[in-house]
Amino acid sequence: MNDLKEREKKITQTGIIGILANIGLATGKAIVGLIAGAVSVVLDAINNLSDAISSVITIIGIKLSKKKPTEKHPYGFGRIEYFSTIIIAAIILATGVASCYEAVEKIIHPIDIEFSWVTAVVVDSAIVVKIALGLFTRRRGKKYNSESLVASGTDALMDSFISIATLISIGVSLIWQVNIDGWIGALISLFIIKAGIEMLLEAVSHVMGARPDAAITKAIKRDVNSIKGVRGAYDLVLHNYGPDQAMGSIHVEIDSSMNAEEIHILSMQIQSLIIERYHVLLTVGIYAIDDNETDKYEQIQGVVKSFEGALGCHGFFIDHEKKFISFDVLVDFTVTDKGKFITNIENKTKEIFEGYNVSIHLDLNYSD
DSSP states (O other), X not given: OHHXXXXXXXXXXXXXXXXXHHHHHHHHHHHHHHHHTOHHHHHHHHHHHHHHHXXXXXXXXXXXXXXXXXXXXXXXXXXXXXXXXXXXXXXXXXXXXXXXXXXXXXXXXXXXXXXOHHHXXXXXXXXXXXXXHHHHHHHHHHHTTOHHHHXXXXXXXXXXXXXXXXXXXXXXXXXXXXXXXXXXXXXHHHHHHHHHHHHHHHHHHHHHOOOOOHHHHHHHHHHHHTSTTOOEEEEXXXXXXXXXXXXXXXXXXXXXXXXXXXXXXXXXXXXXXXXXXXXXXXXXXXXXXXXXXXXXXXXXXXXXXXXXXXXXXXXXXXXXXXXXXXXXXXXOTTOOOHHHHHHHHHHHHHHHSTTOEEEEXXXXXXXX
């Protein structure tokens, strides 16, 4: 709980720093851009102002996402952070489109501009501030798992390149008296639009249910496997309800000789460990493994892995009295005809275990 409060505090703090820095940059650029009549500098200022608004939305989003769950929304409001990113992306896209329109107008109907070395110094200073702000914000975003901050930091770094383009426009005007202001403005607009589209797609992907971070899923499986009594961890599924809120399930293989009390204690150990380390609530399912059937388990593994698209099997169970075999097969997303796939494995299994009924369940590769 303290980690979550620290996360909220640091994200808010970083957002406030971003607001102050971007308002300062926007004010300075707007003044010199309007005095010079330079659309590229004014558009750069507008872009900085949109960044400040983005920081405000990030702060509002993190605050709203921490609302307590309700009967209508029992999983909480963590996904609001993704919607705040979508709003930021929409603002950036609108800014980019409007900026592009103004830039094209300047290309078609150019006007005289009056750059000065003061303008160059202001833009120069903005580049330094933007690089520092971008690196700081992105580092904080990665550290505290905030997609909005990472996006803002990356956007700030990109803005530094946009400012460099503006500086080139100023330099060309001062040295060669050539007006490329509209063209530079158009280039800046395209960068803004590109950033908005990428940010929008990333946020929508999370809302739709993107594949969980491989680093997290591998770490969870590793930690579950480290618990005494666990002989294998499979079928990890995570449902994301915000950047730092998830629920899911996992199946573990255990020795078939364990009794109900031992299984209950083991399940509680797994849940406690994963909640403490990852803030993820896991439901634990059980596969019972008989050491006396290890050789047959390995035979089935060999059968399964001979098929393209199969990543392995688990949950092996065999009942010699009833002549029944069941197991789960993990497959990747290249397997399209699942019915035919199961039939082929069943037939191959029956060739080895004649007279046995075979039940196969396909598990999709939901996590790494």
